[in-house]
Amino acid sequence: MAATIKDLARESGVSPSTVSYVLNNGPRPVSRRTREKVLAIAKKLNYQPNAVARGLSRRKMDTIGIIYTYLDADNTDYYFISILHGILGACMRHSQAATLFTSHAWEDVPANMPLYCNGRCDGLIVVAPPAYSGFVQEFSAREMPVVVINEIYPDPKVASVDIDNELAMYEMTQYLLSLGHRRIALFCGDANQSSAVLRERGFRKAFAEAKLPEELFQIVPGSYRPASGYQNALKVVKQPEQQRPTALCCASDAIAAGAMQALIECGISVPDQMSVTGIDDVPIALTTAAPLTSIRQPFTEIGMHAAEFLLARIAGDATVRQELLPATLVVRKSSAPPCR
Amino acid sequence: MAATIKDLARESGVSPSTVSYVLNNGPRPVSRRTREKVLAIAKKLNYQPNAVARGLSRRKMDTIGIIYTYLDADNTDYYFISILHGILGACMRHSQAATLFTSHAWEDVPANMPLYCNGRCDGLIVVAPPAYSGFVQEFSAREMPVVVINEIYPDPKVASVDIDNELAMYEMTQYLLSLGHRRIALFCGDANQSSAVLRERGFRKAFAEAKLPEELFQIVPGSYRPASGYQNALKVVKQPEQQRPTALCCASDAIAAGAMQALIECGISVPDQMSVTGIDDVPIALTTAAPLTSIRQPFTEIGMHAAEFLLARIAGDATVRQELLPATLVVRKSSAPPCR
DNA sequence: AAAACTTGTCGAAGCGGTTCGATAAAGGCG
DNA sequence: CGCCTTTATCGAACCGCTTCGACAAGTTTT
Structure with a gap:
């Protein structure tokens, strides 16, 4: 059996409390000899x-x-693991452990609330919940520090970390417009994620500012998964060539990869006949037929900052931070000026 | 503050021990009224x-x-997250929590041994350590139950879960030979992983059984990352066409994706001029220019079985299991008979 | 009817640490 | 040289829960 503090006390002829003081460097002084x-x-x-x-x-x-x-593994693999990496890196630096809670659906989370708050953890990071989930505030009610990743929570008392999704999509759309594209389709992500809503907003904003008529763009609802991009691309391709968009602006790289697969199967070459762009800049962006133009999310930093915020709060810092980290456009071969 | 068992005792007019019996259904009986x-x-x-x-x-x-x-995120993303998924699924079913320990390198692990064994965890799963790492046995010495994923540990007292790597590569090689390929290059994974060693062995075995001369195959050392496949493919492509292999048999999908990227850049079409195969069957296999022929690893099951083994041992089951899970060939478009 | 269980409950000890109050010894000061 | 402060240590209480021994009351057995 492992030695306890009592064993140490007996062996060294002092009391357990003194041993504790030695081991923790305080809070009481200990003579050098004893130490x-x-x-x-x-x-x-x-x-x-x-x-x-x-x-x-x-x-x-x-x-x-x-x-x-x-x-869904197709969707969350790189995204989650990178964020996790950031979180764990910070944890290791601060000698903290990390416990993972998962469930099949976000709806299950409220029922498990006691599990999260039974003393095992000093604080929580919630990764990509559905937009503005109510359960987040319950944690505050239980005095459990929380940081939300992937959306800025509307309640300023909830710490959160994300990129500026609206700005990211705004910049991507501006980039496509600057190439000369006028008819552009937006392939949206899950409508219950605030990132999807904000990205759509950024897309519309760029069009509005360019004073282009609404008829030119198409907003195609969907999910963040490749299958969604695949199916939506097949639909778009069926449109008569006059109305068909010249660029597919996808809300994620996964969507873009699915879309590109469909285009290849239909014999439409990228970027000659159709530009395709994503957001995230995950590894899949490099292995598509034409490497994807995308927007790089600093996943590791996001995780790291979230953990740092949380640990600071646990340590007693009362300030609640809400932070937007910068995301940068990465131009690759999947985008080019339209040929028509 | 959260209520304690004493609060319950006071409020309900019984002793704390009785409250504990109620909450745990035992080990002593409690009258229905009290309960x-x-x-x-x-x-x-x-x-x-x-x-x-x-x-x-x-x-x-x-x-x-x-x-x-x-x-490396490029390498471990899907692989690790799927295994994690399997582990966590089993944990949730058994109402167990899971704590993650990470470090930058396996060399750091021995130093953290006390951290893993300070009472926080009842057992450990080690995911893909370098071949036959010594530290694994240290856990047994500390009476800490352990299961190793990604290699069958030579010590029969260490539980482990993996696929039959030798058989997997043997089957893949046989498949390529059956298509008519004779000159085949094996792009190996990290030599310090036992999976890489066993896969090479399976490759050699298939050649030996087919009674083909050793000159026909090339064993190319490397790592499991895409960059390794990319660089090795560039080297292979430089060989005179007479000696150049007609198939690249890659030890992982990540390697295959990198290799295919290089082939495309060199204007070599897959599978017409060169067949490429992987192992793992991760999402990247579906988004390469030609979808990859690969061998599907049951990652989620691997994680699940490892967790089940571990939990059984923690619960007192003394049997130490070492299990090989089946892996299956998935034929897609990246492989075809050689054109020469 | 006495002995022997069974059932239901309580108090106390223990898990392995931390920390507070008390105390004794040593050092500083007028 | 007394008085006060500082230093070093100990014992005990406590964190919140589990579990063992003891015991009273009720139920069987012989």
């Missing part, structure tokens, strides 16, 4: 403090929880 | 047992740990 003796014995016994006992006593487990749902 | 009274109060106070106190008392946290390293 060295205890540390030597600790090393000899290969002592490791029990995190659970420590957590119970301090009411702090040095652990944060991460809540997400496994929607 | 109902306590449960009513618990509901009224929105009581949630503190997992940390419970864990300390029972010496069981209902948590498993997952150890992995974040090598």
Whole structure:
């Protein structure tokens, strides 16, 4: 069995409390002789403090929880793992552990609320919940610090990290317009994600500012998955060539990859006959038939900042931050001026 | 503050121990009246047992740990997230939490040994460590149950889950030979992963059984990343057409995607001028210029089985299982008979 | 009817730490 | 040299829950 603080106390001839003071460097001073003796014995016994006992006593487990749902591997793989990487990096730097909570659907989350708040975690990061989910505020009611990733929560008391989705799509649309495209289709993401709503808004804004008539663009609802892009592309392709858009502006790289697959199958070459753009800049963007023009999301930073915010709040910092991180346009070969 | 078992006891006029018996259905019997009274109060106070106190008392946290390293997002994204999905699914079914431990390199893992064994976790899953890492056995020495994913550990006392890598590559090679290919290049994965070693062995075995001379195949060392496939493909392409292989048999889809990118850039069409195959069957296999012929790894099942094994051991089952899960060939458009 | 269980409950100890109050020894100061 | 402060240590209480021993009351067994 693992050595306990009592074993150390007995072996080194001092009381358990003194051992504790040595191990934690305080809060009471310890004489040099005692300190060295205890540390030597600790090393000899290969002592490791029990995190659970420590957590119970301090009411702090040095652990944060991460809540997400496994929607669809095609969609969430790179996105989630990169954010996770950012979160875990920050956790490691601060010697914190991370516990993962998953469920099949966001609807299951409220029922598990007690699970998240049973003392195991000191705070929570919620990754990409549906727009403005109500359960987020319940955590505050339970005095559980929370940071939301992937949307800026309307309640300024909820910390959140995201990119400026509206601006991102605004810039992408402007870029396509600057190439000379006039008829552009927007392939939207899941309407229940605030990112999808904001991206659509950015798209419309660019058109409005360019004073182009609404007839020129098509807003095609869908989801963030490749299948959505595939199906929507097939529909668009059926349109008579006069009305057909010259560019598909997709709300994600996954959508764009699906769309491009459909175009290839229909014998439409990218970018000669059709430009295609995505958002996210995930690895899939590099392996499509024509590498994707996209907007790079700083996933790792997003995760890292979220974790840093959360840890600061847990440590007592009362400021609630809501942060938009910069996203940058990456031009590749899937976009070109229209040939018509 | 959250209600404790003492609050319940006071409110319902019984002792804390009786409350505990009610909440846990035992181990002592409780009268129906008392039970109902306590449960009513618990509901009224929105009581949630503190997992940390419970864990300390029972010496069981209902948590498993997952150890992995974040090598490279291009490589590990889908692979890891799918395994994670399988693990978490099993955890949720058994009401267990999962804590993630990451580090930049496997070399850092031994130093963190105490962190993994400080009472936080009841057992560990190690995902894809370098071949036969020594630290795995240290866990056994600390009486910490462990399951290794991605290799069958030589020590039969270490539980492990994997596919039959040798057989998988053997079948893929046989398939290419059956198409009529004779000159085939194997693009290997990281030599320190046992999967890479076994896949190479399967490749050689197929050639040996077909009684084909060794001159016909080329074994090209590399890593599991796309860049490795890209660079190795560029080298292969430079060979005079007479000696150049007619098929690139890649040890992973990521390698194959990189290789295909290079072939496209060199104007070599797949599969007409060159067949390309992968292993893993991850989403990237569907978005390459020609969809990849690959071998499907049951990632989710691998994770699920690993978690089930681990939880069974934690629950007291002494049997140590080492399991090979079936992997299946998926033929797509990146492979065809050679044209020469 | 006494002995032997069973049922239902309580108090106390324990899990492995942290931390507060008390205390003794050592050092500083007028 | 007393008085006060600082330093170093100990014992005990506590974090919130589980579980064991004890015991009273009710139920069987012999």
